[in-house]
Amino acid sequence: MTPRPTLEQVAAHAGVGRGTVSRVVNGSPQVSEQTRRAVEAAIAELGYVPNLAARALVTRRTGTVALVVAEGEERLFEEPFFARAVRGISSAVQASGRQLVLALSEGRPLERYLTPQHVDGVLLLSVRADDPLPRQLQGTGLPVVLGGRPDGVDVPHVDVDNAGGARAAVAHLLATGRRRIATVTGPPDMGAGRDRLAGYRDALAGAEALEVTGDFTEGSGYRGVRELLDRRPDLDAVFAAGDSMAVGALRALREAGRSVPGDVAVVGFDDSPLAAVTDPPLTTVRQPVEELGRAMAELLAALLAGEEPASRVLPTELVVRASS
Amino acid sequence: MTPRPTLEQVAAHAGVGRGTVSRVVNGSPQVSEQTRRAVEAAIAELGYVPNLAARALVTRRTGTVALVVAEGEERLFEEPFFARAVRGISSAVQASGRQLVLALSEGRPLERYLTPQHVDGVLLLSVRADDPLPRQLQGTGLPVVLGGRPDGVDVPHVDVDNAGGARAAVAHLLATGRRRIATVTGPPDMGAGRDRLAGYRDALAGAEALEVTGDFTEGSGYRGVRELLDRRPDLDAVFAAGDSMAVGALRALREAGRSVPGDVAVVGFDDSPLAAVTDPPLTTVRQPVEELGRAMAELLAALLAGEEPASRVLPTELVVRASS
DNA sequence: TCCCGCCGTGGGAGCGCTCCCGGCGAGCCT
DNA sequence: AGGCTCGCCGGGAGCGCTCCCACGGCGGGA
Incomplete structure (x- = not known):
């Protein structure tokens, strides 16, 4: 409940400048070992947590990715598919240090929100081949990864075989x-x-x-x-x-x-x-649904890192039971 | 792809001051009808969208709520329960103009992230009665709504009957x-x-x-x-x-x-x-799962509006089929 | 007629952070 | 010994917004 300490306060507490604390927080190598330790101690003591809004304001990256479920995907809600995919996605997104925001487009205008100003990238779950959303999103310049198979358009994607x-x-x-x-x-x-x-x-x-x-x-x-x-x-x-x-x-x-x-x-x-x-x-x-989610998030992370990762197709496996 | 216009630019375009545009965007009544129309025209023409990070920085509210799924809730991922609850939650959260961020706590330390600095409130899905998370979260002063029934602690919650x-x-x-x-x-x-x-x-x-x-x-x-x-x-x-x-x-x-x-x-x-x-x-x-999700989000919205809404218990319904 | 109040408005300050420039020593080369 | 480089550091500027104070103009009461 006490107000969160700011960079400035951490700096004062550690007896260094604002810039130095920022460097430590962001893992820059341009800090001497001794100073780094002092700053880290101050951070721990004050319980400092960076203010994401302030950082986003200046870096122009939000550290969030959106999971968009295309309209009319009722099927996703009747089976554990969605939950499992989300689980894989969530785990990989968190591993990349980002947060996941969920946008189920139920007829709402997403375009306003899905901009580089609000999210760094988009994960799109859509099995409908004629969905216009992948193309639209590509038009915004926002990195997009599709779960499923794109139709016509060349969008980075992860599908199952x-x-x-x-x-x-x-x-x-x-x-x-x-x-x-x-x-x-x-x-x-x-x-x-x-x-x-x-x-x-x-x-x-x-x-x-x-x-x-x-x-x-x-x-x-x-x-x-x-x-x-x-x-x-x-x-x-x-x-x-x-x-x-x-x-x-x-x-x-x-x-x-x-x-x-x-x-x-x-x-x-x-x-x-x-x-x-x-x-x-x-x-x-x-089909490896959690793996699908994880792979989607990893592909997007690679995209955000400036790489040009290849789309993937995950193997499926026959499970023989009594009906055959 | 062109850089998003700022408040300042909208103001210049409409021939008014920054403050006035801000008032229009936030629906303040302190603006004359004529000015309001001019500003709205400028907003539409430039395609202005407020920068959430900048707003969050000064208002100290992020406009996001977190959905936390407590650790060890494997059960949620094997049934459509989770997907349906998310659907209800998402719909109500979006209706309140906020965004939903998903945090599946799979052994990760959530405390760092679950602070008033990052989210305005928390929706917690947890059926485990002895879960310490509700109590912990309440300690942070963050509004919390529990899906399920709290054990001992008095947390606003929505449960099914x-x-x-x-x-x-x-x-x-x-x-x-x-x-x-x-x-x-x-x-x-x-x-x-x-x-x-x-x-x-x-x-x-x-x-x-x-x-x-x-x-x-x-x-x-x-x-x-x-x-x-x-x-x-x-x-x-x-x-x-x-x-x-x-x-x-x-x-x-x-x-x-x-x-x-x-x-x-x-x-x-x-x-x-x-x-x-x-x-x-x-x-x-x-059990009305989507309704449960919706009610949770609505309860949280009321909490955030400073009200003191009552917890709810949603009715269940017997479906008779051939096994009885 | 003068003054006071109020509505509508403009713009300064500042939120917490990163970026970057400039400075300061210490070491090395000439 | 003087100058240069380089590692490390401090702090100014500024991201886009809201908050709030101050100001101009207009109407009504004395």
Whole structure:
């Protein structure tokens, strides 16, 4: 509650000048060992903490990065994805000595706030491929790192290997003797949806493709599989591009009297907590979400340090359970 | 990319003094209508945005509030709880014109940062009743609002009606003819765990209590029900204080050859996404998580406005599905 | 008519910091 | 011995804003 000491007071207490204390605080080598110790003692004794506002005012850097979640990402709030990503991001951002400010753009005008005057950089979580935000932000000159895959624009980004995960899932189905493998895809306007579909087609290697479009919801998985069963009653595997859709798929198969994995194998994607409790437990593709967050923050830190870091694609991993 | 205009430049452009522009920006009534319009035009034309750092430096208020998630709250990251709470918080914080900074304390020293110099107030998400953080923060003189229930200390807080939800769950079981109703509790050092247990005991109204302690994990639900079945093979209902534990309970009952809801009814708590996909779908208690977040932020805003708002307890709601 | 008060306004001071320039010794070269 | 360099240090200036004091002009009361 007592007023925080200022640089000036620390300087007086240590018997040095303001500049010297500033140098010590900022780790400049231009200070003799002896002086440094005296200053550090004064800092400790007075409990000095730098005033960030004053520093930001003169350096023109705020020491904060914004995490922006694009509008319409409801999906992020229904699964642990967001929490896990935030966890990874937070840990890496704090490690870089910066603070994280959260901006969920729910129809609010972010442009006013997202300027070099307020934040040093932006982390953008957006799976929608046609999102205009990445491009907009790039226009402000603010360093941006995208979580997901940019569409067209060349934005530094971190993505997970959606295509590779889908390939692994389908390869696994083929290896276990399945031959009529259908898929319920994600929405075509999401990078994740498109890439998983691409992986599916790729792994099929000439075998017959059997596709129906979903939107990552349980209902779309259910309807998708019903349609698939109409079109091809003898299908023996379903690759659902998301776990919720896989849950819907299981429901549709059960209703249709198909046993899983006896008649039909099912593989999901995400390894959400759902996957472990379905009946039977779901084979699925796990993505390293916390690692994604951490990598995003690290990429941004590199950008802020003036480097030109490469975008990254993180590996996914097939988790085999009883449904396949 | 062009340097942002300053107050000074807006003033020159509008042909007025610096002070007048400041008054307009801050909505002071001490400005004539005509002058105000001229200044507003200049602001719009130049695209002026106030420099928050400069303002913070002189007002000694930062316009930011911190969301602190106490250490060891892994549970928050496995369920949509965190994401939903953040959503409510973010929306209300932005509505109050402030920004939200996120501080997940993973063993880092927060004290240095959590000072009136850096943030105006703190929102604390912590279900651990013995958490020392609320008390610590109160010592700094920083306004604090707790999400959950404080233990001993008198901290403004917002909680959900855990006891009421548990009472409703048990009342429902009694109303459907169940008589030997067991419970798997949450950990006794969490407010939610204790309150749900209290609600259970309360609703039992003299009927025989049958309790085993869990820790909100699926495994503890499974082990708890096995022990319960040993002690009382004829139990006909289980109230699990969390959905994950309820999932474990279902597994244990299935293994023991009990049908749900035929032999034993099961009720969970939380209404997590899991609840809708179990077999059978889970009757559970829904809590208004986004509303919790919003209420926390509103309480803090009131505190910052110098009011003395009352803590709140938000109602919970029983969602009846097939498991009971 | 004169004075007082009040509204609207301009601008000085100063928030706490970093940047940078200039100065002061001590050592080294010539 | 004189001059130069170089390491280390002090402190002025100024970042963009709010606060507040002082000032000019106008209306109303005496």
